[in-house]
Amino acid sequence: MSEKNSIRSLLKTARRTAIILIVILGAVGFSAWWTMHRAEQEMRANLLQKARLVAGTVEIERVQALSGTDEDLQNPEYLYLKEQFARAKEARSDCRFIYLMGRHPDGRVFFFVDNEAAGSEDESPAGQIYEEISSDYLRAFESNTEMIAGPVTDRWGTWVTALVPLHDPESGDLIAMLGMDVDAGVWKWNVASGAILSKLLIIVSSIGLVLLSFLFGFLYVMLRRVEKNIQEQQNDLIESERKFRSVIEQSNDAIYILYHESFDLVNKSFVDLTGITLEGTQDPGFDFLENLTPESRLLVSERLAMRERGEHPSDIYEFSLFNTLGEIRLVQASVSEIDYRDGKAIIGILRDITESRQAEMRLEESTKRFEDLAD
Numbered sequence: 001m002s003e004k005n006s007i008r009s010l011l012k013t014a015r016r017t018a019i020i021l022i023v024i025l026g027a028v029g030f031s032a033w034w035t036m037h038r039a040e041q042e043m044r045a046n047l048l049q050k051a052r053l054v055a056g057t058v059e060i061e062r063v064q065a066l067s068g069t070d071e072d073l074q075n076p077e078y079l080y081l082k083e084q085f086a087r088a089k090e091a092r093s094d095c096r097f098i099y100l101m102g103r104h105p106d107g108r109v110f111f112f113v114d115n116e117a118a119g120s121e122d123e124s125p126a127g128q129i130y131e132e133i134s135s136d137y138l139r140a141f142e143s144n145t146e147m148i149a150g151p152v153t154d155r156w157g158t159w160v161t162a163l164v165p166l167h168d169p170e171s172g173d174l175i176a177m178l179g180m181d182v183d184a185g186v187w188k189w190n191v192a193s194g195a196i197l198s199k200l201l202i203i204v205s206s207i208g209l210v211l212l213s214f215l216f217g218f219l220y221v222m223l224r225r226v227e228k229n230i231q232e233q234q235n236d237l238i239e240s241e242r243k244f245r246s247v248i249e250q251s252n253d254a255i256y257i258l259y260h261e262s263f264d265l266v267n268k269s270f271v272d273l274t275g276i277t278l279e280g281t282q283d284p285g286f287d288f289l290e291n292l293t294p295e296s297r298l299l300v301s302e303r304l305a306m307r308e309r310g311e312h313p314s315d316i317y318e319f320s321l322f323n324t325l326g327e328i329r330l331v332q333a334s335v336s337e338i339d340y341r342d343g344k345a346i347i348g349i350l351r352d353i354t355e356s357r358q359a360e361m362r363l364e365e366s367t368k369r370f371e372d373l374a375d
Contacts, residue, residue, distance in 0.1 A: 040191045044148045051162035051180040068102050072126035085115035091243035097181040109133045151184035158184040254350035275324035293320040330354045
């Protein structure tokens, strides 16, 4: 009788152990899936932000000067954009291609310019039709919105792509679509590797309840590897920020970054336009509004008040300021919120449009005089 009780006890213990193992495996599986899902969402948001930053440095006038045909191959604006994209690609090691696409009236999508060297077997020369364009890309054109597409496959490979539209600042019309490609194989590996590491740590922790003493050394090695990876990621972030600052510094537009309500970065073009250095913004009595004309102070002050009230004024607007010579310059400002360091920041791009606006006024006056003479 006692032997039967022992067998029943062993079977009961085995069932409990099996249930516990199933629960643990289920928890591990769910945790791995959730970790991969969360990692991919974060990677998509990060890729889209990188594409936004590159799009913010593209001068719309240069794109508007392109015809979208092979006649652009010797166009100085085409060559400038090609070099600009090549530098931007070098600053982002995970990125393979950066390019601009346009769309013909008949719906066919073509390439304006890419980062590849002229003659490269992977180059998409000016005017080349994108025959195998995916429905995801077309949806970005049709909805005129930014998005992450993919994985999608074309003649160059399989990619996860960030798409960001470029608009005419005055009319709001779609001028071009900026694309930034990441190899889908590398993308999936980065997602999976993070999930695998998390899964291993969970399994090791579960086994550690029974074999804690045996796993101390193993956990120490794993933690050292994690620490090394974190340090490498921090170094990569520092290097990425350095390259990002280099791209901003080379821009012809005046660019600044506001972080924690203070200027954290201003480029040379900003200093040349306003005469304000980064050190100058740190002075206790500094007020950027003092460099604006009285009418523009009211305009900018009202926009700040609107933001404090939770309203959302247009990201693109115009105001006048005094330059280093005391001249009044009309600038077009474009502001947006970006992920920066451990929080959010405001990046502002100021473009001097004084000459272009004066040229427009002269043209209008000339047209009016001609009409008056004709009458």
